[in-house]
Amino acid sequence: MDDHEDALARSDKAISMLTQKSNVLAKSIGKEVGLKHQHSENVHMGIVKEDGSKNVILETENNDEICFKLSNVDIMSENEVFEWKKNNVKLEHFDLSVLFPSNCNEKYLIEMSKSIEPVIDVKIVDVYNGEQIDDSQTSYTFHYTVFDRQEKDYVEEFIEGIGGTIRK
Incomplete structure (x- = not known):
């Protein structure tokens, strides 16, 4: 039994x-x-x-x-x-230069960038606040990774949505 x-x-x-x-x-x-x-x-x-x-x-x-x-x-x-x-999976890598107010904290910019859903990894590779940029702004160049090339548009829309100005 x-x-x-x-x-x-x-x-x-x-x-x-x-x-x-x-x-x-x-x-x-x-x-x-x-x-x-x-x-x-x-x-x-x-x-x-x-x-x-x-x-x-x-x-x-x-x-x-x-x-x-x-x-x-x-x-x-x-x-x-x-x-x-x-x-x-083959990952897609991009560099994106963005103008933010000079008083932005890099640590928070990185944390915010990591929270964008399709972003796998991100780091700041260049910070510039020279002659070509208004004193109240700083240019940050982000190197980020996503799974799909099409997610690049979403990342750029997100950055612009929080007040960043993408440098072309």
């Missing part, structure tokens, strides 16, 4: 885990997720196209569709996806 009860408990646990995965993926339809295969430990990134009780279909960057059995994959957390992408 004990073996039967143990088997039922394991079965209930497995069903619960599959249901939980299916619920998370159903809420993620149209969004990017990372799935890690339990046996091979290969990571697959893609947009959840379809979710069922036993399978999930991801659309990859190449517009391929891959079907996975829910019982064979683990859903990666946002932090795991971020770290994996940081180490495995």
Whole structure:
């Protein structure tokens, strides 16, 4: 009898885990997720196209569709996806020169820049307040990294939205 009860408990646990995965993926339809295969430990990134009780279909960057059995994959957390992408995806690097008031604190400019969602890493590579710039302003050149080239526009809009003037 004990073996039967143990088997039922394991079965209930497995069903619960599959249901939980299916619920998370159903809420993620149209969004990017990372799935890690339990046996091979290969990571697959893609947009959840379809979710069922036993399978999930991801659309990859190449517009391929891959079907996975829910019982064979683990859903990666946002932090795991971020770290994996940081180490495995070609990153885009940009330099951006911006005029800010001279009394801006570099430490806060860096913290603010890091908080821009698509920015992976940022540093100030040059500070200039010479002849070509009004005394009340300082030019800061930021070197930043994002995953996708298209995110450059968002970063520039954000900087302008907080009062920075982009130098062309």
